[in-house]
Amino acid sequence: MHILPPLSFEYTALEPHIDARTMEIHYTKHHQAYVDKLNAALEKHADLQSLSVEALLGKLSSLPEEIKMAVRNHGGGHANHSLFWSILGVGTTEAQAPTLVAALTKTFGSMDVFKQKFAEAAGGQFGSGWAWLVQKIDGTLAVNSTPNQDSPLLQADKPIIGLDVWEHAYYLKYQNKRPDYIQAFWQVLDWAKVEACYAAVVQ
Numbered sequence: 001m002h003i004l005p006p007l008s009f010e011y012t013a014l015e016p017h018i019d020a021r022t023m024e025i026h027y028t029k030h031h032q033a034y035v036d037k038l039n040a041a042l043e044k045h046a047d048l049q050s051l052s053v054e055a056l057l058g059k060l061s062s063l064p065e066e067i068k069m070a071v072r073n074h075g076g077g078h079a080n081h082s083l084f085w086s087i088l089g090v091g092t093t094e095a096q097a098p099t100l101v102a103a104l105t106k107t108f109g110s111m112d113v114f115k116q117k118f119a120e121a122a123g124g125q126f127g128s129g130w131a132w133l134v135q136k137i138d139g140t141l142a143v144n145s146t147p148n149q150d151s152p153l154l155q156a157d158k159p160i161i162g163l164d165v166w167e168h169a170y171y172l173k174y175q176n177k178r179p180d181y182i183q184a185f186w187q188v189l190d191w192a193k194v195e196a197c198y199a200a201v202v203q
Helices: 020-041 053-058 065-086 098-108 111-124 178-185 191-202
Strands: 129-135 141-147 158-164
Touching: 020 065, 053 065, 065 158, 065 191, 098 111, 098 141, 098 191, 111 129, 111 141, 111 158, 111 178, 129 191, 158 191
Parallel strands: none
Antiparallel strands: 129 141, 129 158
16 A cells, blocks of 8 residues: 655745645645555555555556556656655755766756756646656656656656646745746755765666
């Protein structure tokens, strides 16, 4: 059975960039709903219940037809949000991610260019979705976006940084000003956690 992962911070910890009420609703209502619906989809498939959500998404094409869409949507929502929470925090700097920063600078030319491309992916995602920094199957780094709750894992990409650009992630504070929310994201990205995520991906 899949469960909601514990947060490593209080709902108020990311203020003023992400307000406590949005955090509480986002985590306890939206993410919980993805977990509940994923578990419901797997209820009649005992052989799949022990698999991680990452494993389920990685073998989506071979899953029973009647649960493919539920696993894609709700499994994707669970995996995406689990990563999102895991890389949020305050009080860190880019200096705490030297290996990743070096790789990003080599790939994009500078951190400013990387952040610009990431902001373009997040701002340019039509409707609901996510912006990502991923490691491609060939080992290169790339910035892209996915619609709805589609996970990079569906394309065998390994997510390192993910930003939720569904309106439920920011509307209470930012309303229609998605670009302001995207800029605020850099203030609550825990670079030490992202460095650890990158290290796990490149192993």
